[in-house]
Amino acid sequence: MTSPDPSLVDLASRALGGSVVAANDEFFAHRENLVTVAPPRFDPDEFGLKGKVYDGWETRRRREPGHDWAIVRLGVPGVLDHVVVDTAFFTGNYPPEIAVEAAAVAGHPSPDELAAARWHEIVPRSACAGDTANTYPVHDPHRFTHLRLIMHPDGGIARFRARGRALPDPRFLAGTVDLVAAENGGRVTGCSDAFYSSPGNLLLPGSARHMGEGWENARRRGGGNDWVEFALGAAGVPRYAEIDTTWFVGNAPGRVSVATRDERAGGGWTTLLDQERVQPDTRHRFPLPGAGAATHLRLDVFPDGGLSRLRLPGELDDAALAAAADAWARTDPDA
DSSP states (O other), rough: OOSSSOOEEEEGGGGGOOOOEEHHHOOOOOOOGGSSSSOOOOOOOOTTTEEEEEEEEEOOOOSSOOOOEEEEEEEEEEEEEEEEEEEETOOOSSSSSEEEEEEEOOOOOOHHHHTTTTOEEEEEEOOOTTSSEEEOOOOOOOOEEEEEEESSOOOESSEEEEEEEOOOOOSSSSSSTTOOGGGGTOOEESSSSSSBBBBBGGGSOOOSSGGGGSBBBOOOEEEOOOEEEEEEEEEEEEOOOEEOTOOOSOOOOOOEEEEOOGGTOOOEEEEEEEEEOOTOEEEEEETTTTTEEEEEEEEEEEEEBBBSSEOOEEEEHHHHHHHHHHHHHHHHHHO
16 A cells, blocks of 8 residues: 555555445456555466456456446545556556546445446546556545446456545544544654555454565664654544554564644654563553554654554543534535
8 A cells, every 4th residue: 555645544445444436347357356455466377267367357348339447435434535447467458548536435335326426537538558557546535435437448456545544534533542543544744764665554344364564674784773653543532552563473663652642732753662671473452551642653662563453532622622523514525
């Protein structure tokens, strides 16, 4: 889920709960491949009963007017910055043009209900190159839950990325929630090193399935230590921190520190954990008694090393809940 701007999350990624719920055709290659986290693969010698096997979504050759489409459900609602239509390894069978539409549909709609939804064009019909990660900016400021990827007229696409910022439904921010989770709007704002894997992985739902699904920096050969900073999804009072080194056996940090700050008050960093020792391949929980309201979190690892997940359970304050409700209302595309 790495991107040039570390604060942007792939809202369509299966790692965040994204899914491809429908497609009009997937004769050669399955639509679900579009939101696979891993980069596409290609084996020139792999053929199946329907022809060449591609790691992507591929439709049959269209012999009548029209276009092919697939509907992607975002893992969480969000405001998009850009989409990436990656045609890796599709060289003679990619779509010459694409378009993207978006909708905001509450609940858990069926494909038929989505077909009847109000769709908004966010990427007009545009040229698309083969074997290329084609990037298209999105200038619509509204939040969406579903995207419709359109190929004119047909062809194959390896991956579809929808990068933006999560905007959670305020109804699910009541009570104790994970203040830094990506699905609640948490995002990376800075990092010392992400040589092997992105610190954004720390905020993903569920447990990491292997070391590559966490944050791992390079081995530090000089002085200092590695660190990552986050903006919380909404301001709140943290109750405890969960720092998980699962899968990091010989390359976990020796110690960690946690600090927070409240941007609204203009204050600096307040240390809540000061170089606490951690163990390899272990889920650690540290109480944070007396912690104040925060909008940002800083995690330091000493001197370096990898982590699989970071959690910060806590409660939003009244001002933050009101701000979340206001942002939700202002970004409704169908209001």
